[in-house]
Amino acid sequence: MPTGLRVDYAAEVIVEPAGGDGRRGSGYLIAPRKVLTARHVVRDATAVQVRFNADRPGQTECTAAVIWQHAENDIAVLAVPEAPPANPAEIGKVGERDAVIHAGAVGFPAFKMRIAPDGSRYRDAEHVHATCAVLSNRREGTLDLSVPPPAPLANGSPWAAMSGAAVSAEDASSE
Template sequence: MRPRTADGTGRRGSGYRVGRRWVLTAAHVVRDPDGSATTVRFEADRAGEWTAPAHVVLASEKADVALLEITGAVPEGVHSTAEPPPYGAVPDADETLPITALGFPRFKLREDRMRRLDDGSPSQYRDSCHATGMTSVLSNRREGTLELAVGPPGSDPEPDRSPWEGMSGAAVWHEGTLIGLISAHHRADGLGRLAAVRVDRWYEQLTGAELELLRQCAGLPASPSALVPVAGPSGGTERPVSLAHLPDDLPLRELNGLLTELTALPTVRDHTSLALVLDSIDPAIAAMSPRSPALRPDVFGILRTCLRYRGTLDQLLEAIRLMEGDSAGLARVDQEAMELSRRHRRADERR
């Protein structure tokens, strides 16, 4: 979506269509006094692209959520694709949840050399960013937002503009349930951290009339008790074995099995996803590990560093589980972890 500013230029944000004529986004994206100046754009630069004017019918600065009504024509054939999503409540508990979000941040700005402006220079466009990562629920408690750990942009060349500019308003999902909207990038948190307003906090921050409007137009449940309860993957299942008791001077041969299975996982083999995993655990691990361009020595250094910081090896494996999901490779990692734990518990008992 692209609100017009007072000087006639455009400002961009992301959003999600929750009904035939209704779009959710962040309130600060459409902060202009005249909401009718907003244009929404779907399927940008694709065969099914369409745009329409939209009017802001709700904009809560406190909750940073806005509801837009599409006032222009909606093309035939797209009506049935915009059902209200399921909305979820995130527990105030020690949970780490996988999340996804789709938006159009500034760092995805590209040159289209097939299209030229009047002066002959290539036109520009923003491509989509499908951000995947994790949220650690107990972070940002004072602010009341979700902290999202996602893959960072490669660089931050503009000191006065965030590379994430334009991502605000993107819906944040956990396993098909909408749990928030991206609202900010706090530069001090680093390039791999975003903040998102929580759906379950809307019931505290919005007025009764605003909640009723979201209920009627966006399908928001009438009360927080009707939200989908969101829980981490450990809920109701056997908890993975802990490796916190391992000695910090464990030799390489003892780690060989675990190392071999870890380096076979796509999450660990990919530089970006491994960096995201390390960014979501104790920062001392990424800072202190003797990093290597070769995968196996690199992961071995990470494991040895984790052994020196008790409990962080468990954090590492849990973050990898969240990124990897259920897979045969992950099952082999858990089996190696179990065998490693058993061997050293037996050794402790013999002493």
């Protein structure tokens, strides 16, 4: 089973881009005051907010700033001065061997849009359980996660805003 995933480290990333409608993504608190997300989520951002534990004890919403990004790998690191305390996340690599591993992620995709009793809208968390054939996508250098599909939405991808969610996987580095 996947290890190390902490739901309280999962972050909603709320972005105001230059000259456009707002967008959302997911992220993960990887170290004190640092959130890892997808670069395309924060690209051209004029303002970034990060929310942890929405409508739960310990809810935190704060301003963030992009402090590092890598276009080719589609990753970005956000500085979040008001983030809750965090221990450094274990970051690893999947080894090359004939295996199918189990993985998990927590994010805030479009298909989790809900309406609260007061009529306000929010996105709830989605805890994804996936499998990953380790040898797939070797040339590209990416992981191919297989997940059960959600119901389609009338407009857009149901997975919109899941981008940036951290993936936690069982150890597949050896054997």
